[in-house]
Amino acid sequence: MSQRSMESHPVEEATDPAQLEKFNPLSPAVQANPYPFYHRYRSNAPIHWGAPVFSNQPGSWYFFRYMDIAQILRDNKHFGSDAKRSQIAAPTSEPVKAVTSGAALAFRDEPDHKRLRSLMSKAFTPQVVTALIPHIQEISEGLIDQIQAKGSKRFDLIQDFAFPLPITVITELLGIPTQDREEFRAWSHTIMAGIERSPSSEEGLQAKETIQSLHQYLRAIFNEKRQHPGSDLVSKLVAIEEQGSKLTEEELLTNCTFLLIAGHETTVHLISSGMLALLNHPDQFQKLREDPTLSENALEEMLRYYSPVQSISRWVLKDVKIEGKTLRKGQHVSLMLGAGNRDPEFFEEPDRFDILRQEAPNIAFSIGIHFCMGSPLARTEGDIAIRTLLRRFPNLQLEPEAVLEWQDSQTVRGLKDLPVTY
Numbered sequence: 001m002s003q004r005s006m007e008s009h010p011v012e013e014a015t016d017p018a019q020l021e022k023f024n025p026l027s028p029a030v031q032a033n034p035y036p037f038y039h040r041y042r043s044n045a046p047i048h049w050g051a052p053v054f055s056n057q058p059g060s061w062y063f064f065r066y067m068d069i070a071q072i073l074r075d076n077k078h079f080g081s082d083a084k085r086s087q088i089a090a091p092t093s094e095p096v097k098a099v100t101s102g103a104a105l106a107f108r109d110e111p112d113h114k115r116l117r118s119l120m121s122k123a124f125t126p127q128v129v130t131a132l133i134p135h136i137q138e139i140s141e142g143l144i145d146q147i148q149a150k151g152s153k154r155f156d157l158i159q160d161f162a163f164p165l166p167i168t169v170i171t172e173l174l175g176i177p178t179q180d181r182e183e184f185r186a187w188s189h190t191i192m193a194g195i196e197r198s199p200s201s202e203e204g205l206q207a208k209e210t211i212q213s214l215h216q217y218l219r220a221i222f223n224e225k226r227q228h229p230g231s232d233l234v235s236k237l238v239a240i241e242e243q244g245s246k247l248t249e250e251e252l253l254t255n256c257t258f259l260l261i262a263g264h265e266t267t268v269h270l271i272s273s274g275m276l277a278l279l280n281h282p283d284q285f286q287k288l289r290e291d292p293t294l295s296e297n298a299l300e301e302m303l304r305y306y307s308p309v310q311s312i313s314r315w316v317l318k319d320v321k322i323e324g325k326t327l328r329k330g331q332h333v334s335l336m337l338g339a340g341n342r343d344p345e346f347f348e349e350p351d352r353f354d355i356l357r358q359e360a361p362n363i364a365f366s367i368g369i370h371f372c373m374g375s376p377l378a379r380t381e382g383d384i385a386i387r388t389l390l391r392r393f394p395n396l397q398l399e400p401e402a403v404l405e406w407q408d409s410q411t412v413r414g415l416k417d418l419p420v421t422y
């Protein structure tokens with residue numbers, strides 16, 4: 001089915017919640033277009049016990065309303081990110097354990113989380129992002145020069161632009177040699193496949209081995225930076241470790257692994273899905289091209305409309321009753337950011353893409369203590385990428401016969417490729 005025909009969402013008839021099937025974020029229909037499903041469940045069963053996200057769980061609580069999601073994200077007493085604290089539950093797959101049982105700040109609760117976040121913030125400052133602006137611009141122009149040098153009027157916006165830009169930025173930021181970039185792409189994909197859904201045993205094993213290879217590689221980089229520190233993030237993080245022996249080797253490893261994954265795949269999807277929205281709405285494309293000062297607002301609308309992270313996880317730490325439903329300690333909770341960002345209570349005609357929209361802030365970067373630490377970098381990269389693409393390709397269009405496919409995933413949402421002409 002073509003992308004354009006998938007975009008219309010008829011208004012849902014009221015449905016008896018008992019008649020609704022268990023929501024399953026991995027069903028092919030939801031993967032192809034989750035938004036009609038979000039509307040149906042938000043209207044009829046906004047707090048819903050649906051299919052499990054992890055195979056060792058009996059199910060998961062799904063939340064679809066903006067307000068519920070915001071409240072849960074601010075309630076650190078009943079909900080946490082650390083699976084181990086919920087006692088009953090712990091993801092069983094090996095790669096999930098390898099990433100989440102380590103010390104990555106996204107999977108820690110207070111007080112550990114606060115300590116890790118404040119240490120990492122010392123190295124990952126707003127000044128670091130500001131200093132990167134000319135370089136991000138230079139990389140963007142360079143990638144477009146390469147596309148134009150090919151002499152064809154067609155290219156894949158993901159393979160040729162949206163992927164190489166963030167991976168170059170994040171590997172350079174961390175101080176990882178550029179020649180290892182392609183290897184990082186493969187590693188990142190394998191790890192993502194192993195952590196975000198119930199992987200097959202082969203995928204699980206592959207992801208586990210990949211994490212081990214990545215850790216081995218990173219350990220060598222840490223040693224190198226200890227001997228020859230640079231101005232990169234890893235050198236700064238290593239220095240923080242040595243000054244107060246506060247950031248342990250394990251914390252360094254899991255947090256750098258997390259930064260690589262979090263800082264790359266999501267930004268690829270922001271740029272590519274954001275461009276898809278513009279290409280599907282030529283009037284908006286034109287408006288932004290004529291007035292590039294709208295780009296900041298346009299980027300927020302892209303984050304809202306096609307949220308790169310569709311859902312995030314929490315664990316129930318303490319029994320809690322919400323609107324008559326009892327959530328039990330140890331149960332898994334899926335907060336559907338993509339659904340909250342299309343909640344008609346907060347966004348008028350939420351399925352309309354409008355770069356001038358000025359309503360509630362979107363929740364694409366989450367809310368509360370785990371609010372995305374890389375959001376200034378992601379916004380900067382997204383802004384430069386979109387403005388540069390529009391300036392250099394004023395006649396950009398989707399390839400007429402393009403059949404667009406979304407990657408299989410229940411956490412992040414993005415296209416496999418995006419063929420365009422100029």
Ligand code: HEM
Nearest residue numbers: 105106262263266267270308312365366370372373374378
């Ligand atoms: C469009 C791009 C991005 C999106 C949509 C995004 C989204 C998110 C979301 C939703 C969370 C919160 C998870 C939760 O509450 O459980 C998060 C956390 C985080 N993100 Fe991002 N992210 C993006 C880019 C980046 C980049 C570029 C980096 C770093 C280079 C980054 C680093 C982090 C870190 C370290 C956390 C954990 C923060 C904490 O737990 O305190 N992200 N991100």
